[in-house]
Amino acid sequence: MTWAGVAPPGLLLWAGLLLPGWAFLRPLGVRGLVALGAAPAVSTALAGVLGLVYPLVGVRWNLLTAAAGVCGGILLAVAAGLVLGTAQRRSTDERHALWLPPPLPYRSAWPLLGSTLVACVLVGGPMAAAMTTPESPAQAWDAVFHLNAIASIQDTGNASVLGGLAPLYGGRPTYYPSVWHALVAVAPGFTSVVPAANTAALVVGAPVWLVGMAAFTRVMVHQRDLPVLVAPVLAATFVAFPVVVLTVLAQEPMGLSMALLPGALTVLVVALRTRWFWPAKASAALALLAAGAGVALAHGSGAFSMLALGGLPVAVVLARQARQGWAAGRPLAVVAGITAAAGVLATVVVLLAAFPAFLATLSYERAGSSSYLPILAKLITDTPQVYWYGMGFGNVVVMALALAGAVLAFRHRRGRRLVAVLLVAVALVLLAAGPPENPLRTVTGVWYTQAARIAPLAVVPAVVLASGAFGMVADRLTRQVPGRYRKPAARAVPVALLVLVVVLTGGARWDLKSRITASVHEPGAIAWGTMLTRGELAMIERLPDRLPPDAVVLGDPFNGSAYLPALAGVDVVLPQLGPVPGAERRLLEASFRDLHDDPAVCGAARALGVTHVYTDTADAESGAKVSDRTAGLRDIDTSSGFTLVDSGGTAAVWQLTACSVTGL
Numbered sequence: 115m116t117w118a119g120v121a122p123p124g125l126l127l128w129a130g131l132l133l134p135g136w137a138f139l140r141p142l143g144v145r146g147l148v149a150l151g152a153a154p155a156v157s158t159a160l161a162g163v164l165g166l167v168y169p170l171v172g173v174r175w176n177l178l179t180a181a182a183g184v185c186g187g188i189l190l191a192v193a194a195g196l197v198l199g200t201a202q203r204r205s206t207d208e209r210h211a212l213w214l215p216p217p218l219p220y221r222s223a224w225p226l227l228g229s230t231l232v233a234c235v236l237v238g239g240p241m242a243a244a245m246t247t248p249e250s251p252a253q254a255w256d257a258v259f260h261l262n263a264i265a266s267i268q269d270t271g272n273a274s275v276l277g278g279l280a281p282l283y284g285g286r287p288t289y290y291p292s293v294w295h296a297l298v299a300v301a302p303g304f305t306s307v308v309p310a311a312n313t314a315a316l317v318v319g320a321p322v323w324l325v326g327m328a329a330f331t332r333v334m335v336h337q338r339d340l341p342v343l344v345a346p347v348l349a350a351t352f353v354a355f356p357v358v359v360l361t362v363l364a365q366e367p368m369g370l371s372m373a374l375l376p377g378a379l380t381v382l383v384v385a386l387r388t389r390w391f392w393p394a395k396a397s398a399a400l401a402l403l404a405a406g407a408g409v410a411l412a413h414g415s416g417a418f419s420m421l422a423l424g425g426l427p428v429a430v431v432l433a434r435q436a437r438q439g440w441a442a443g444r445p446l447a448v449v450a451g452i453t454a455a456a457g458v459l460a461t462v463v464v465l466l467a468a469f470p471a472f473l474a475t476l477s478y479e480r481a482g483s484s485s486y487l488p489i490l491a492k493l494i495t496d497t498p499q500v501y502w503y504g505m506g507f508g509n510v511v512v513m514a515l516a517l518a519g520a521v522l523a524f525r526h527r528r529g530r531r532l533v534a535v536l537l538v539a540v541a542l543v544l545l546a547a548g549p550p551e552n553p554l555r556t557v558t559g560v561w562y563t564q565a566a567r568i569a570p571l572a573v574v575p576a577v578v579l580a581s582g583a584f585g586m587v588a589d590r591l592t593r594q595v596p597g598r599y600r601k602p603a604a605r606a607v608p609v610a611l612l613v614l615v616v617v618l619t620g621g622a623r624w625d626l627k628s629r630i631t632a633s634v635h636e637p638g639a640i641a642w643g644t645m646l647t648r649g650e651l652a653m654i655e656r657l658p659d660r661l662p663p664d665a666v667v668l669g670d671p672f673n674g675s676a677y678l679p680a681l682a683g684v685d686v687v688l689p690q691l692g693p694v695p696g697a698e699r700r701l702l703e704a705s706f707r708d709l710h711d712d713p714a715v716c717g718a719a720r721a722l723g724v725t726h727v728y729t730d731t732a733d734a735e736s737g738a739k740v741s742d743r744t745a746g747l748r749d750i751d752t753s754s755g756f757t758l759v760d761s762g763g764t765a766a767v768w769q770l771t772a773c774s775v776t777g778l
Contacts, residue, residue, distance in 0.1 A: 115309045120248045123303025124313040128321055130301065131157050134184045138404060141195030142397045143212040147226075147342070148384060151329020152377035152401070154322045155408035158370065160187045162293040162411030165273035174271030177300040191400075200397040209391035212398050213384055215336035222339040226346075229612075230328065233346035234320040236622040241316060241357065244631035248309035251677060252634045253645045253739075254364035258671065259690045261680035263292060264307045266689075267299040275411065284695040289471050291367040291413045294318075307680040315366065318373045319356030324349055326376035331578045333383040334532060340588060341581035344612055348584065349577045351496075351512050351615070351622045353630060355570030358498050361631045362641055363566055371409050371416035372570045375423070378405040379574070382424050386431045414472070415567070418560045422538055422571055427531045476559035482550040489547040489565060493540060496623075499547060499566040501641050503629050507620030512580050515587075515615075519579030522586065529582070532575050539572035587611065643739025644732070646674045653762025657682045660760050660767070661726060667767065668702060668719065669728025670747035672739045674765060678728070687722050693743070698722050704746040709772055710755065716773035724773065727756065730765040 135153030138160070139145075144152065164183040165175060173179050195201030199210035218226060251261060263279050272278040273296035277287030294314070304310035324346040331345035360369045382405075385398035409416035432455070439448045466472045483489055492499055496509035520536060523529030546558040547565035561567040588608040595603040616622050633641040637648055646654075654677065661667075661684055669675025671688040678684040687702065688694055698718035709715040729750055732738035740748070752758075755772025 115248050115305055117242055117248060120304070120309050120313045123301060123310075124317055126303055127297075127301045127310075127314060128317045130297070131317070131322060133157075134160055134188065135404075135408075137188045138191040139401055141192045141201040142198075142401045143195065143200030143210070143394070144214075144381065144384065144398075144401045146214060146217050147325075147329045147332050148214055148380050151326045151332075152381045152405045154326070155374040155378045155381075155405040156401075157184070157408070158293055158297070158374060158412050159404050159408035160184050161273075161296055162275065162408065163187070165275065165278065165293060165296050169272050169274050169278070175267060175273040175296060175300065176271060177302060180296075180300050191404075194400060195397065198393040198397045200393065208389060208394070210393045210397075212394050212401075213387035213389070215332050218332075218339060218342070222343060225343050226328065229343055230321070230324055230346045233324045233350040236347065236350040236616070236624070237324070237356065237627075238316045238320040240624045240627035241319070241361065241631045244628040245312055245635045248312050249306075250312065250635045251308045251646065251651075251681065252312075252361065252364055253637070253640045254362065254634045254642055255691050256366070257364035257634065258645075258676045259692070260295065260364065260366050261307055261311055261677065262689045263290075263295040264299045264311060265680045265683070267292065267295055268307075273299065282689050282694070284699065286695050289414075289469075291371075291411070293411050294367045294370045311366070315356075315360045315369070318366075318370050319360050322370075323356055323373040323376070326373065326380070327574070327577055329380040330376040330383075330574065331581050333380050334529065334578050335582050335585070338585050340585040340608055341578075344584050344608065345577055345581040347612055347616065347622070348512055348515070348580050349573070351509050351619045352573050352577075353498060353509075353623050353626055354496055354566070355573050357627045357630050358500065358566055359570060361634050362498070362501055364634065365413075365567065368413040368415060368567060371413035371419065374405075374409045374412060375416065375419055375571075376574055378402075378409045378420060379424055381405045382420075382428070386428065390435070414475075415560050419571060422542060423535050423574060426534055426538060430531060472560075475562060476556055478559045478562050479550070480546075480563040482546075482548050482555070482563075484549060486544045486548045489544055490540075493543055493569065493572060498626075498630065499543070499569050500564070501633065503626060503633070507618075507623055507626065509619055509623065511615055511618045513576065515580035515583045516576040517579075519581070519583035522583060523579060529579070532578060536572060536575040536579065539568070539575065542568045543572060584608075584611065584615075638737055640737070640739070643672075643734070644737050645672060645739050646677060647732075647763040647765075649763030650674050650730075650765040651681075651762070653760050653765060653767070654678065654681050656760055656762075657684055657767060665725050666723045667726045667728050668706065668722070668724045668747070668770075670730065670741075670744045672741050672744060673728070673730035673732065673748075675728035675730075686728075687724060688744075691741075696722075702746065703744045706746045707748070707750045708746070710751065719770065719773045724770055726759065727752075727768045727770050728765065729768065732764040736764075 131154040135156030136149050138156045139149045168175055262282055266279055266281045267273050273292055275292050276289055278292050279290045280287045298310050298314045301310050327349045328342050328345050332342040335341040355372055356369060359365050381402045385402045388394050388398040406420055409420055436448045494513050520533045523533050542558055543565045545555050546563050546568050588611055592603050592607045637644050666685045667678055668687045671691050675686055676689055678686050679689055698721050701718045705712060705715055734740045752768055756768040757771055759767045759769055
């Protein structure tokens with residue numbers, strides 16, 4: 115497929131993320147830009163819940179059942195809206211009306227659309243150019259897993275986050291955030307897994323993220339229109355998100371969660387500002403529950419991302435409202451509210467403490483820096499917190515605007531909580547990348563103690579603060595223009611300033627985004643080691659015609675064999691780069707090359723149904739990815755007991771005859 119060919123299914127994928135959530139939020143009273151920004155989070159929540167329920171009732175996950183389930187969820191929202199009285203288009207009764215920012219005037223709606231389209235090009239353009247083609251598979255540790263997870267869901271029809279990806283763990287059910295994979299698996303119009311995954315990265319990283327940022331900026335700076343108009347372009351100048359997360363880190367589920375975060379925070383602001391009349395507050399709470407669930411179901415760390423950016427403002431607002439309630443003579447209501455909040459918090463803590471996967475992430479160990487200063491410098495310049503891509507245009511201009519916005523917000527008291535949120539995000543990044551002996555570093559374990567996974571949290575408030583400062587600078591410059599020219603200057607000055615920002619950031623960091631993306635897509639220049647060469651990819655494309663339908667291939671997952679399920683529809687023994695449970699698999703990883711001398715090796719191969727073997731002579735010196743764990747799957751003597759099926763580059767696929775019933 116070409117990029118032109120994936121454009122229609124890409125638009126359908128975006129529509130699938132946008133329309134269900136929008137239809138769910140409308141009857142709950144959430145409208146306008148807020149609904150557009152939060153809709154993908156709600157759509158993700160619907161997919162996640164359906165993925166959990168369907169295996170319990172024996173329903174396969176496919177496009178038809180997904181659409182039917184989503185319609186059912188929308189009907190429930192309509193029913194709730196009718197009961198709460200928020201389903202009417204415009205309610206004049208404040209008991210049923212949610213707080214919403216003023217609608218953008220018509221003269222601002224089109225500029226917002228234009229700036230969002232420009233921002234989408236600035237984000238997606240360099241990524242697509244560096245991929246060269248939608249058929250180019252990302253070559254990173256997690257990318258292999260994600261591609262095979264999509265193929266697994268398409269094969270089994272099980273998209274549950276609780277065991278849906280068991281085939282990738284040797285049949286052992288385990289928790290894994292599979293909602294992103296579920297959405298991509300049923301995306302219509304794609305001919306194979308890889309184009310769907312690459313297009314999904316562009317959709318999530320561009321329109322989903324950018325519209326969410328515009329919505330969040332609108333609710334935080336609703337007094338003026340200009341900040342929301344420039345927010346998408348300012349957001350597009352950052353590489354911490356989405357480019358780093360969705361390419362070199364290959365954290366697609368977490369990337370989806372991060373992209374949904376601004377939209378969910380938008381609904382949080384709406385819920386906090388909605389007056390305390392139970393119909394309106396209950397409706398806002400339902401909308402927030404749906405959006406927040408989408409962030410958390412997309413990736414478990416999303417719940418903590420919500421807490422990191424929304425916890426402090428929520429605590430401050432609720433404390434103020436509790437104080438006001440007590441002063442108004444409603445102590446019982448205040449005590450009941452505090453008790454309920456404490457009960458919910460205690461329940462969450464108990465559940466998390468009983469969840470092994472959560473405890474494992476908290477104890478995740480990663481090397482750190484001896485000083486916080488280099489990490490802070492990288493954060494201020496928006497230099498990737500993972501891998502080194504050389505010098506280039508930093509994001510100093512936009513970060514300077516963000517710092518100016520923080521000073522203005524603190525001085526005028528308006529937006530101080532947003533400054534505090536930025537400081538929380540910065541502190542988390544520093545903790546993750548700083549000295550390992552700091553005991554507070556444990557709190558970053560939910561993001562696997564990796565600064566690059568936390569840095570996007572700082573981008574969210576930074577963009578809002580920068581947008582506010584940009585608006586003030588543009589207003590001051592416009593006021594310097596003589597009166598008769600001031601009206602046209604009110605449009606020309608912001609545009610000129612925005613163009614200047616894009617130029618001073620090197621085309622919104624276009625070259626750096628291309629280099630980051632190429633580091634997981636260009637064979638021979640892969641950041642973490644090349645797994646697939648072009649010749650090898652050509653061979654894999656031929657394998658469906660060369661191998662029987664029941665073939666089971668054994669190979670070192672680090673040499674490209676793990677891509678076979680996603681790229682060729684061929685079953686493999688080791689479908690991911692991480693350890694797959696099972697004694698037989700561990701034996702083959704360590705000792706398969708001893709099959710001519712050790713009968714136990716053939717016994718393990720027979721137990722797993724191995725019919726073919728994938729070999730590759732590329733080594734670390736030539737830039738290939740290797741691991742000591744799978745040393746037994748390299749340097750295999752194929753002079754006897756093996757029949758060549760096909761080869762490409764340094765790789766080859768063999769029929770295994772040495773371990774047949776009549777063999778060893």
